[in-house]
Amino acid sequence: MNKKKINVIHIITELAIGGATENTIITASSLNRRKFNTIIVSGKEEQNDDLVKRVKQEEIPYFVNKNLCRLINPARDLLCLLTLTKFIREHKGIVVHTHSSKAGIIGRIAAFLAGSTIIIHTVHGWSFHQYWKRWEMYIFILLERFVARFTDRIVCVTTMDILKGLASNIGRINQYGVIRSGFDIKKFQGNKDTTDKMKKQFDFPLNQRIVGTVGRLSQQKDPETFVNVAHLVSKIRKDVIFVFVGEGELRKKTDNLIQHLKMEKYIYLLGAQKNVEKIFPLFDVFLLTSLWEGLPKVIPQAMASGIPIVSTAVDGVKEVIKNETNGYLSKPGDAESLAENVIKLLNDKEKSRRFVYNSKRLIKQFDSKLMVKQIERTYSDLISKKT
Numbered sequence: 001m002n003k004k005k006i007n008v009i010h011i012i013t014e015l016a017i018g019g020a021t022e023n024t025i026i027t028a029s030s031l032n033r034r035k036f037n038t039i040i041v042s043g044k045e046e047q048n049d050d051l052v053k054r055v056k057q058e059e060i061p062y063f064v065n066k067n068l069c070r071l072i073n074p075a076r077d078l079l080c081l082l083t084l085t086k087f088i089r090e091h092k093g094i095v096v097h098t099h100s101s102k103a104g105i106i107g108r109i110a111a112f113l114a115g116s117t118i119i120i121h122t123v124h125g126w127s128f129h130q131y132w133k134r135w136e137m138y139i140f141i142l143l144e145r146f147v148a149r150f151t152d153r154i155v156c157v158t159t160m161d162i163l164k165g166l167a168s169n170i171g172r173i174n175q176y177g178v179i180r181s182g183f184d185i186k187k188f189q190g191n192k193d194t195t196d197k198m199k200k201q202f203d204f205p206l207n208q209r210i211v212g213t214v215g216r217l218s219q220q221k222d223p224e225t226f227v228n229v230a231h232l233v234s235k236i237r238k239d240v241i242f243v244f245v246g247e248g249e250l251r252k253k254t255d256n257l258i259q260h261l262k263m264e265k266y267i268y269l270l271g272a273q274k275n276v277e278k279i280f281p282l283f284d285v286f287l288l289t290s291l292w293e294g295l296p297k298v299i300p301q302a303m304a305s306g307i308p309i310v311s312t313a314v315d316g317v318k319e320v321i322k323n324e325t326n327g328y329l330s331k332p333g334d335a336e337s338l339a340e341n342v343i344k345l346l347n348d349k350e351k352s353r354r355f356v357y358n359s360k361r362l363i364k365q366f367d368s369k370l371m372v373k374q375i376e377r378t379y380s381d382l383i384s385k386k387t
Contacts, residue, residue, distance in 0.1 A: 005037045006383065009093040011107035012042045013070055013100040015051040017272060019181050019297045020099045020124040026182060029058035030372040039091065043068030050274065070102055077106060084110035094118065095379055101127030101140065108147040118382045122155040125294025125315065126164055144170045152382050157181045158295040158316030181297050182371030185363055187277045188304035195281050202270065209240045211342055212283035214276055214298045217248030225289040225335050227257050227267060232339035234266045240346065245279055247272040280305035285345050290314050291332045300366040303359040308352040310341045326358035
């Protein structure tokens with residue numbers, strides 16, 4: 001690395017599809033290269049080949065630490081700590097910026113031991129939540145409290161996560177700041193003319209309305225409720241299909257539920273897809289059934305695509321979606337309420353247009369250029385205070 005520049009090391013548990021990885025790659029590739037040298041370190045468990053290729057195409061130096069894994073493994077975790085500490089020291093990481101829970105804990109300890117000047121962690125939604133076992137939550141909260149002691153800045157994508165962190169006695173209020181999860185807004189605008197072509201590509205019926213979502217088939221995203229919503233809506237409207245874009249560990253279980261409810265005609269599981277910005281315009285309604293979230297990037301992406309939103313009222317979603325102003329909100333797991341709200345939007349074009357219009361003024365805060373600019377300013381401000 002060039003010694004005249006500020007060396008920034010981003011550490012993330014894995015390069016898997018999701019907001020944390022997307023933000024890391026955007027930040028690493030977009031930082032001012034006249035001022036910053038940036039590299040990415042990740043574990044190898046669920047590496048997405050397309051994301052690895054993208055990192056290499058952006059000419060971002062990329063390293064794999066095979067001991068960095070999601071699950072708690074004392075032997076591997078200790079090896080990871082030792083090897084990360086050595087790596088940071090050898091690469092003279094002035095700034096160490098961690099993402100995701102496991103990398104955030106081990107990476108910050110390693111940065112402290114290696115003598116890094118600035119240690120930053122981005123919370124893309126806290127890892128602990130009410131669906132965890134109590135002892136698991138307690139362990140992770142204790143660890144987060146510990147590493148917060150030598151963290152210079154805790155960046156959250158929502159104000160709700162700041163409040164959640166402080167309520168758990170993690171860090172001090174002056175350590176926190178909000179930087180929205182950014183993306184290329186222009187990519188999600190103006191794709192309406194591709195809808196018929198995309199419908200034919202996926203063999204969707206051209207005369208059906210579409211309710212869709214994008215996310216992992218995982219406990220967090222609650223695909224079971226998504227299927228139950230589709231089942232309830234299909235009893236009232238036969239002209240609606242439901243589309244789930246994404247892959248995950250609950251694929252088989254979700255398939256089995258679809259078959260059990262005889263919903264094969266109404267639900268399409270597309271798996272992981274590239275260029276999701278071309279799929280969003282297919283949706284007449286965007287449906288999020290998550291049980292917990294930070295602030296999922298798919299919400300502002302749906303806004304940018306001009307799609308009205310029905311969502312569960314979880315965490316950061318409530319910061320940008322106001323019930324009956326620019327979307328509908330329901331309690332997590334409440335399939336009946338979600339189905340009722342989906343039907344309301346399908347039946348009321350005027351309300352759909354109003355929700356889309358009321359969301360437009362919010363979109364610019366999710367611009368990836370703004371996100372990178374705020375991160376650069378954070379690095380520079382902290383460095384100027386400590387050097």
